[in-house]
Amino acid sequence: xxxxxxxxxxxxxxxxxxxxxxxxxxxxxxxxxxxxxxxxxxxxxxxxxxxxxxxxxxxxxxxxxxxxxxxxxxxxxxxxxxxxxxxxxxxxxxxxxxxxxxxxxxxxxxxxxxxxxxxxxxxxxxxxxxx
Numbered sequence: 001x002x003x004x005x006x007x008x009x010x011x012x013x014x015x016x017x018x019x020x021x022x023x024x025x026x027x028x029x030x031x032x033x034x035x036x037x038x039x040x041x042x043x044x045x046x047x048x049x050x051x052x053x054x055x056x057x058x059x060x061x062x063x064x065x066x067x068x069x070x071x072x073x074x075x076x077x078x079x080x081x082x083x084x085x086x087x088x089x090x091x092x093x094x095x096x097x098x099x100x101x102x103x104x105x106x107x108x109x110x111x112x113x114x115x116x117x118x119x120x121x122x123x124x125x126x127x128x129x130x131x
Contacts, residue, residue, distance in 0.1 A: 005032040005125050006055040008046075010068050012036055014061055017085050020115045021059065024122030028131050032059075039067040050075045057128055059121050060108075063087035066095035073106045081124055082108040083117045 005025060009015060018034065025032050033055075037046035039062075050072065058076060060069040061083040069082030084095035092113045100110045109124060111117035 002054040002056075003031045003033045004055065004129055005030055005057045005059055006053055007032055007034045007059045007061065008068060008072060009034065009036055009061050010038040010040070010063075014063070014085055017061060018118065021061075021083070021118035021122050024119050025125065028122065028126045030122070030125055030129060030131060037068075039071040040065075043071070046071065047075060057081065057125050059083065059125065061085055061118070062099070063092060063095045066098035069099045069108050069110075070102055070106055073102065073108045079128055080108050081111060081121045083111045083121050084113050086114050 037049060039046060056078060058072050058078055058080045060072050060080060062068040063085035066084060069080060073080040082099035084092045084099055086092035096113055099108055102108050111121045
């Protein structure tokens, strides 16, 4: 069965940050899967996954340089929601700016930092899906 939302993170270490997102998606009865693909470490595998994956919305969570949301948005037609993860020296500000400032043609709905960003990503999925 096709999942309504595909959540992509760049590292298994990022999984802990997804708890508020997953709780809210479950509360809204939105089906989802969580995938681990790095735009830096395994780009060919990510691109192959995006060619074959069936979903309605992508949620991408990334920290530091946060290339993942932009790569995903450049490859798919479905909506992409980017959530910056609060890590690194700048505690997520660098990720926020990287996700926010995409070139034309690479649209991403950028959420805020921290728990509220994860919750708002799930709520936006609900609005897109009319749930």
